[in-house]
Amino acid sequence: EAGVTQFPSHSVIEKGQTVTLRCDPISGHDNLYWYRRVMGKEIKFLLHFVKESKQDESGMPNNRFLAERTGGTYSTLKVQPAELEDSGVYFCASSQIGLGGNTIYFGEGSWLTVV
Amino acid sequence: DAKTTQPTSMDCAEGRAANLPCNHSTISGNEYVYWYRQIHSQGPQYIIHGLKNNETNEMASLIITEDRKSSTLILPHATLRDTAVYYCIVRVGNTGGFKTIFGAGTRLFVKA
Numbered sequence: 001e002a003g004v005t006q007f008p009s010h011s012v013i014e015k016g017q018t019v020t021l022r023c024d025p026i027s028g029h030d031n032l033y034w035y036r037r038v039m040g041k042e043i044k045f046l047l048h049f050v051k052e053s054k055q056d057e058s059g060m061p062n063n064r065f066l067a068e069r070t071g072g073t074y075s076t077l078k079v080q081p082a083e084l085e086d087s088g089v090y091f092c093a094s095s096q097i098g099l100g101g102n103t104i105y106f107g108e109g110s111w112l113t114v115v
Numbered sequence: 116d117a118k119t120t121q122p123t124s125m126d127c128a129e130g131r132a133a134n135l136p137c138n139h140s141t142i143s144g145n146e147y148v149y150w151y152r153q154i155h156s157q158g159p160q161y162i163i164h165g166l167k168n169n170e171t172n173e174m175a176s177l178i179i180t181e182d183r184k185s186s187t188l189i190l191p192h193a194t195l196r197d198t199a200v201y202y203c204i205v206r207v208g209n210t211g212g213f214k215t216i217f218g219a220g221t222r223l224f225v226k227a
Contacts, residue, residue, distance in 0.1 A: 004158075033214065043159065043217040056214060091158050093215075102206075103149075104215055106158035 002026070004107035006092050012113045018080040021110045025074070025094030032075050033095075033104065034067060035059075038088035046090075049075060082114045119203045124222040127197075133190040135221050137203030140184040146205045148179060149215070150188045154199040159217075162188065162201075193225045 005024045013019050025032045034046040046065070047057040051072035060067070064083070069075040079086055089109040095102050120138040127133040139148065150162040163170055163177045165186075170177045176189040190197055202220040 035217075042219055043153075045214040045216065048214055059214070089156065093159075102147075103161050103164065105161060106151075108158045109156070111156075 006107040006110045010111045016081045021077045023075045023092030029094035029096045031095040033093040035091040084114050087114045121221045126224045127193045129227050133193040135188040138185045139205045142205050148186045149204045151202045152199040198225045
């Protein structure tokens, strides 16, 4: 079974440009999360989808970030316009609702460098 | 989600057991204890989780104290590839998706 996949794995863009990150969750997982880790800091929660609905977007830093999950399958995270402080690694994770806990599985991350 | 306290770093000799402690004194009755690790710059990797009973899987064992205020992750035979940052997280997780709050974790160094 395929895990959480993210694309691109690495991206270098100039300040002011736009970048769109994509996440394909594990098949059948209704919950999808975005996190990010900027240099030297802890992993921070950004937002959580349940199917196509945003359940919690309290971690989104500002309105330059837009996350979508049309159809409740894959998700995109767009940064427009990108700023230098947006550099870091963006992780996507997914989980399925069920008893006995709710294990979240992470992708390998999308590295973003804004220059 | 309850807050956890972990040592900043630990060393372990290769082949020996690595015991990573975690304090979660404010844990609620419906909160699970989860352990993840991050090897270098890879995505966080799920290790194990439990509610109140001790758990074991192919990667590790989880020992939870009777009062559930602390737990220990045990890697029975640590290898160099187990060098990573280990995160102890407590969260409600039995009925839906909840955000996982990462702290600073414990940086485990496994030495030859």
